[in-house]
Amino acid sequence: MADTLFLIAGGIIILSLFVAAIRFFLGPDPVDRVIAFDVLTIISISLIALIAHEAGRGIYLDVAVVYGLLSFLGVIVVAKYLERGL
Amino acid sequence: MLSVIIIIALTILVLAAAILAVQTTNLVVAVISAGLVSLMASVGYLFLSAPDVAMTEAAIGSGLSTIIFFYVLNRVRGKDHG
Amino acid sequence: MEVLQITGGFVSLIGAVFLFLGSLGIVRMPDSYNRIQTGTKATTLGTLMFLIGVGLYNPSWFPKLIVLIFFILFTNPVSSHVLARAAYSIGTELTKLTVVDKLKDSRGEDIDA
Amino acid sequence: MDFGLVAVVVGFLLILIGIWGILTQKNIVKIVIGFSIFDTGLHAIMVGIGYLKGRTAPILDSAVSPADALTSIVDPVPQALVLTAIVIGLGVTALMLAYVVRLYDYRKSLDISSYEDLKW
Numbered sequence: 001m002a003d004t005l006f007l008i009a010g011g012i013i014i015l016s017l018f019v020a021a022i023r024f025f026l027g028p029d030p031v032d033r034v035i036a037f038d039v040l041t042i043i044s045i046s047l048i049a050l051i052a053h054e055a056g057r058g059i060y061l062d063v064a065v066v067y068g069l070l071s072f073l074g075v076i077v078v079a080k081y082l083e084r085g086l
Numbered sequence: 087m088l089s090v091i092i093i094i095a096l097t098i099l100v101l102a103a104a105i106l107a108v109q110t111t112n113l114v115v116a117v118i119s120a121g122l123v124s125l126m127a128s129v130g131y132l133f134l135s136a137p138d139v140a141m142t143e144a145a146i147g148s149g150l151s152t153i154i155f156f157y158v159l160n161r162v163r164g165k166d167h168g
Numbered sequence: 169m170e171v172l173q174i175t176g177g178f179v180s181l182i183g184a185v186f187l188f189l190g191s192l193g194i195v196r197m198p199d200s201y202n203r204i205q206t207g208t209k210a211t212t213l214g215t216l217m218f219l220i221g222v223g224l225y226n227p228s229w230f231p232k233l234i235v236l237i238f239f240i241l242f243t244n245p246v247s248s249h250v251l252a253r254a255a256y257s258i259g260t261e262l263t264k265l266t267v268v269d270k271l272k273d274s275r276g277e278d279i280d281a
Numbered sequence: 282m283d284f285g286l287v288a289v290v291v292g293f294l295l296i297l298i299g300i301w302g303i304l305t306q307k308n309i310v311k312i313v314i315g316f317s318i319f320d321t322g323l324h325a326i327m328v329g330i331g332y333l334k335g336r337t338a339p340i341l342d343s344a345v346s347p348a349d350a351l352t353s354i355v356d357p358v359p360q361a362l363v364l365t366a367i368v369i370g371l372g373v374t375a376l377m378l379a380y381v382v383r384l385y386d387y388r389k390s391l392d393i394s395s396y397e398d399l400k401w
Contacts, residue, residue, distance in 0.1 A: 002225065005177030009184035009218070010088045014095050016184075020191035021099055023203070024122070025106060030114045031200045031255045037118055038247065039191055039207045044129055045240070046187060046218045047092070049233075051132050053222050054088065059340050060132055061232045063140045068236060070149030072243040074121065078114070079247075079254035081156045090282050097291050104295055104318050108302035113310055120314050123295070127321050130291075133284050134328050135338045135355045142367050147321065151374055158378045159310070162385040 010050050017043050034078050041071035093133060100126045117155045124148040173225050180221030186214030199263040200255050208248040215240055288329030295322030309384065309391050313377045320370040324363050331359030 020043060024036035045064045052060035100123055107119035124147030131140040193206030216237055223233040256271065295318055302315025332355055339357040341347055385391060 002173040002177040005174070005181050006225075007088060009177075009180045009221075011091075012181075012184040012188050013218075014091055016188040016191040017095060017099070019188070019195055021102075023191075023194045025102065029200060029260060030112065030118075031251070031260055032194075032203060033115055033118055034251060035194060035200070035203050035207050037122060038251075039194055039211055040122065041125065042211045042215050042240070042244070043187055043191065044125060045236075046183070046215050047129060048132065049219055049222045051089075051092075051129075052229075053225065055132075055337065057137075057338060057340075057342075057344055058226070058229050058232065059338065059342060060137050061229065061236065063128070063132065063137055063144060065232070065236055065239065066141050066144050068239045068243065070145060072247050074149055074152050075247040076250050077153050077156050078118070079250045081114070081160055083254040083257050093282070093284060093287060097287065100291060101294060101298070104298045107314055107318060108298055108306070108311070113308070116311060116314050120317055123318055123321055127325060130288065130325070131328060134288055134332045135336060136328050136331075136360045136363075137338050137340070139324070139328055139360050139363050139367070142364055143321075143324070146367055146371050147317075151317065151371060154371075154375055154378060155310075155314075158382055161382050162310075162391060 006050070006053065010054075013043060013046055013050065017047070030082065034075060038071060038075050041067060089133060093130070096126050096130045100130070113159055117152060117159070120155075121148050121152045124151075172227070176221045176224030178221070179224060180218050183214045183217030183219075183221060186210050186217065188214075190214060198265065200260050201252060201262065204248050204252050204255070208244060212240060212244050283334055285329045285332035285334070288325050288332065292322040292325030292329060295319070295325065298322075307393050309381050309393055310378075312393070313374060313381065316377065317370075317374055320366075320374075324366060324370075327359050327363050327366070331356040 017040065020036055020039045024033055024040065027033045027036060045067050048060060048064040048067065052058065052064075103119045103122040103126065107116050107123065110116050110119070124143055128140045128143035128148065131137075131143060187210075190206055190210030193210060194203045197203045197206055219233050219237055223230045262269065299315045299317075299319030299322060302318065303312050306312055306315065336353055336355045337345060339350075339354040339360070341350060345353055381391075384396065388395060390396075
């Protein structure tokens with residue numbers, strides 16, 4: 001029962017990865033692509049938690065912590081560059 | 087079954103982001119696409135049972151090198167490119 | 169024990185649905201500011217619920233997941249705020265449906281604001 | 282489905298895309314980006330070679346006991362090599378970008394065809 005629910009949740013996450021990538025590849029403005037990159041990073045954190053659950057190894061969650069830190073830094077650097085203030 | 091679907095999705099996204107990074111003329115878009123290549127490759131390393139490589143690739147390939155590229159783009163900011 | 173696992177599965181499923189709605193929003197919204205709004209709020213809630221669901225399934229992972237949840241909760245609104253401010257200052261145009269722009273009004277009437 | 286074979290094929294395609302970017306682009310920053318993609322493909326190939334089917338990560342904790350580590354973990358040596366290669370790749374990329382800044386200060390251009398001092 002619970003495994004079926006996690007399987008459906010994984011399918012929905014893969015679908016949302018593709019839908020966010022559509023905006024990344026189409027986006028007319030650089031700002032739109034940065035937003036899509038941020039959303040793809042957040043979806044990847046969920047995907048890593050799902051992979052750790054499927055593999056049964058708690059050590060994989062450390063990768064997600066590193067992801068959370070660096071998406072924050074990357075988006076702030078891009079915003080400062082666009083604002084001409086880096 | 088789920089892992090095979092995830093691998094196929096990651097493969098498509100990595101190759102599409104690499105082609106966009108090489109092909110576009112806007113330098114900001116090119117640097118962000120190169121960051122997306124590293125991001126998706128580092129999710130793929132988890133399937134190859136290499137969490138240490140995934141952690142380093144996420145920290146350096148997707149975070150630190152993007153910061154260095156934007157620092158350089160700020161230094162060479164001209165009139166013919168963004 | 170079985171109840172806890174099924175509860176975790178349902179919470180994860182709801183979180184995944186929120187993630188899908190957030191990523192559908194950045195495709196369908198008309199301009200950059202609306203995309204920033206839907207891409208941050210909905211996906212933050214979705215990620216939090218998905219991580220709580222995984223933690224309910226495996227209770228021994230809760231300390232690491234709590235750190236991750238607080239990290240996402242603190243850093244994600246900051247990055248979206250900085251990005252929206254940069255997008256306004258470089259002159260990204262608003263959609264035709266915009267009713268009020270209070271930042272432009274307040275900048276127009278007093279100079280040193 | 283063998284994930285190691287998939288990683289080798291994807292890494293080879295990334296190397297081809299990187300070489301295509303290095304050889305066809307005029308902008309110097311785009312050439313450095315092509316080199317960065319080349320590097321990522323190389324790392325994917327090295328990790329894919331070390332993967333063994335059906336085994337888990339080489340970290341000993343409650344899921345993998347030291348007694349049966351020999352039959353349940355993948356090869357850790359290529360992963361250690363790739364860890365070093367990633368850091369060295371960052372250093373090489375930073376060096377190339379430092380030369381980009383120096384070249385731009387010298388002639389105020391990022392086009393590779395405007396540097397023709399060594400042509401004859």
